[in-house]
Amino acid sequence: MDVILLQILNGLDKGSAYALIALGLTLIFGTLGVVNFAHGALFMIGAFCAVTLQRLLSFSHTVVDETKTDFLGNPLKVEKPYIEGWFGPEIGGAIIEWSVPLAILFAIPVMVGVGFAMERGLIKHFYKRPHADQILVTFGLAIVLQEIIKYFFGANPIPTPAPDALSGSVDLGAMIGFEVNQIIYPLWRLVYFAFAALIIGAVFAFLQFTTFGMVVRAGMADRETVGLLGINIDRRFTIMFGIAAAVAGLAGVMYTPINPPNYHMGMDFLVLSFVVVVVGGMGSLPGAVLAGFLLGILESFASTTWATTTIPGINQVIIYLVAIIVLLTRPRGLMGRKGVMED
């Protein structure tokens, strides 16, 4: 029982990332009818927002520390971040330490801006073009974005730690009545799951309970009629694109402590997120979220020692196998409806 629970928990963080990316993909596909192959790149840009903020905050100058000496007896030169000079060592140090959560605030405007620029600058011109062209141009954009990031940040993963207060582990088992030390779980992953749940809830609430969301849903159902009613649906869809970009970006920001970001992390996640979207049912937002968590948990079960010794490497291909089975038995996906986004 505790093993099963542990694997479910392990699957939650990856599942959260899949769900967030798939949610953004579905939003963009549902509103604009465009398949965004650059969505993984948005996830990656989000992660590098965290890296950038961390670097900006720890931007430092060299000072001579009189109290310490090096091995020759000379006063030691130390790198001192400017921010510690401005706010004092304690507050400054805390700000640097909390750079990943702070990057959420930094990433939202950046990602919404990137999303607007992408939609207005490029994707807008591709609504009338065939799907193949849309796929190709966003694919090209993904390569370009990825290579730009590689040029500035290098090809190696960049460690971006979580704040100390959130980087330990908790004994979840003891909390809910299992034996002590049976289910120990990294705290940050719980934070990530809670964060993902919050974002998903917020997006659904926004679509369900606001007038803006209602108009967007109406536009998804019948764009033309909404346009004929005198509503500027294009502008709202652009805003939705910005929101979808921000969701992907935030997923990336919070993922950095779990997996140090590198320039090709986006594409690795994108392929799986596409599978998630197809399994969940194209155009179905709850389907995307559900399939994201399900496949994340499934992958975590396939990574157990028992599974990998029985069938070596099953953890690498399980998601694809499940996708094949789902497509063969239920071509519309888990929650896809008849007649919605059929081709």
Next chain:
Amino acid sequence: MFGLNKKDGLLFLFVIAITLLAPFLLNPFPTDSAMAQFNAGYPDLLQRFAIFGIFAIGFNILFGLTGYLSFGHAAFLGVGSYAAVWMFKLFSYNVLPAIVFAVIMAALFSVLIGYISLRRSGIYFSILTLAFAQMSFALAYSVLSNPKFNLTNGETGLQVYDTDPQIFHREGLPDLPHLFGLSVRATYELNLGGWSFTFNLGYYICAVIMLIVFYLAIRLFRSPFGMMLRAIKSNNTRMTYTGLNAKPYTLAAFVISGMYAGLAGGLLAAMDPLAGAERMFWTASGEVVLMTILGGAGTLIGPVLGAGLIKYMENIVSKINDNVLHQWFSFLPDGFEDVMVTLIHPFVGKGWNLTLGVIFMLVVIFLPGGLVEGGQRIARLFTGRRGRAAKRKSTQSTPAE
């Protein structure tokens, strides 16, 4: 001629001439001149022109005719490579059986993937093929290379070792891929003044195979089967209403193009007996899409042109470094020289992928018909009014719904 009409026959003759004379034509600069780095007439690159030409011709049969955009064709290339190297390992270094086996394996593989992927069309098809290619990559990279069952040799790549059985290998045969005893590395150097031309058997094997499959592609384009595939692209629904089941045709196109990819993969392994998982990576699939689009999807000559251009640029661009750039811009005043070098630096050398992405976007945005369409546009400018009038007439004749 060969059952081709006059226009196709001329095109085919032209391609034959270009391919066979390539070692001359692509070496226009003397060996010790400063421009020698733009020469492309050396065996390694020439082989890749022909091999990726085959790959792109095959991809075009699927994408250009039926409009199904596969994002996973590199998987078949990889399967072909692995199959060919296994033939080398088990039997002998002879190229021919290896290539045949590569094509067969790729065909089986593409029947499997095609059968599942073709259950959906449009974007779903692209996503599915991409997912399958990534799965094949994961399989080749780690899953199928465990100590119990080592099919792909993982990160190192599959290669031939001395301990392999090679049961048909005899004394006197070269320890390299060969065609009935003639090594693929056999070359003949021709020195004419400052020029030096290299004729390589490996290249000519690739070239002759490319010409054969190019001929087959022309025949396929002009056949009733080709018309059927075009009908799938232009209006699949209407075709279904006329009582035709489109799926077997699409699957056939998918398998044929998968076999072309397997052939290309087999040839890659035949020129250099090594197969690695990175050949199946999604960037490789993207590259063949780009080759086809850049040349012109749906045209006969386009994919070959695109493949040649991309491989040539990859080769040249990745060789340019800062020193070369400084040489080029040395005529500018000092400050400007540095500015130009800094501006271009990210795009050359290791930045080839960035250049590739930028070209990709530019071609899709501005020239979706590729180079062939670009050439036609320029030709129309020169032929002037008459060409334009003809064009207008042809666009007016839309079929009645």
